[in-house]
Amino acid sequence: MSTERVPVSRTRAQRSEDSRARILDAAVTCLIDGGYARATTLTIQSEAAVSRGRLLHHFPSRDRLLVAAAQHLAVKRVADTERRVRQVVEQNPPADVFERADRVIELLWESFSEPHFWASIELWTAARVNGEIADALRPEERRLGAAIRGSMARMFGEELASRARFRQLRDLLLTSMRGAAMTYTFDPRDPRNDSMLEQWKDLARVLLACSGA
Numbered sequence: 062m063s064t065e066r067v068p069v070s071r072t073r074a075q076r077s078e079d080s081r082a083r084i085l086d087a088a089v090t091c092l093i094d095g096g097y098a099r100a101t102t103l104t105i106q107s108e109a110a111v112s113r114g115r116l117l118h119h120f121p122s123r124d125r126l127l128v129a130a131a132q133h134l135a136v137k138r139v140a141d142t143e144r145r146v147r148q149v150v151e152q153n154p155p156a157d158v159f160e161r162a163d164r165v166i167e168l169l170w171e172s173f174s175e176p177h178f179w180a181s182i183e184l185w186t187a188a189r190v191n192g193e194i195a196d197a198l199r200p201e202e203r204r205l206g207a208a209i210r211g212s213m214a215r216m217f218g219e220e221l222a223s224r225a226r227f228r229q230l231r232d233l234l235l236t237s238m239r240g241a242a243m244t245y246t247f248d249p250r251d252p253r254n255d256s257m258l259e260q261w262k263d264l265a266r267v268l269l270a271c272s273g274a
Contacts, residue, residue: 081119083109088130093176097183100127124187128197131184134177135205139212142172146216158220162265165216167258169234173242174252182243209235226268233268234261 087109091100102123106116120126145168155161172178188195213231214222221227241257 077119080109080111080115084111084116084119084126085130085133088126089134089176089180092127092130092180092183097127097187100183102126122193122197124191124193125197128184128194128201131177131180132201132205134180136208138172138175138177139205139209142168143212143216158218159266159269161218162221162269163262165213166234166261166265169213169216170238170252170255170258170261173238174245178239178242182246221269224269226271230265230268233264237261 084105088100088105091104091108095104100123102113102116105126106113109116116126120129146165149164149168150161155164184194184198188198210231213234214227217227237257238261241255242252245252
């Protein structure tokens, strides 16, 4: 009896999902490499190696494609940051909850140097004068924000996330890191040496310690 495996053909739905993923990945690449202005449908189509009809089937609007692409990457990176925190905690268990907070803050800050952040910046800037992007971004950013808040609670752990001033710390970290990261557009440097990093760690200890267990 022959043991040769018969190739299993993919369903139409699987092929459609594959092409959609290729388009999203290509759009992210174009957005990061060339910025919003150069991330045209033709450039994205070429990068994704799909037909014009296939691209328009999935995304009739260029701006909504770019928003979907940025959110697609951001969700993956949020999950990846949480996974890295879990690995760090498992491989090198922190001495206490505040050492864990230090590790989370370091990895969270790293995420503001990653492509998804710069893709988002391109779209936020474009949204100031482009109503379609603003309308598309608004609900997506709310969903992403909820995912980030949930992820941060899991990364810090139940003991810290349940403290009274954790939400205040969470929101301060996100807004402050976003602002600090923006300065890297004109002053590139090693984010691991940013003076704000130790200040964020101190802030976490102050707010979480004073709110009690």
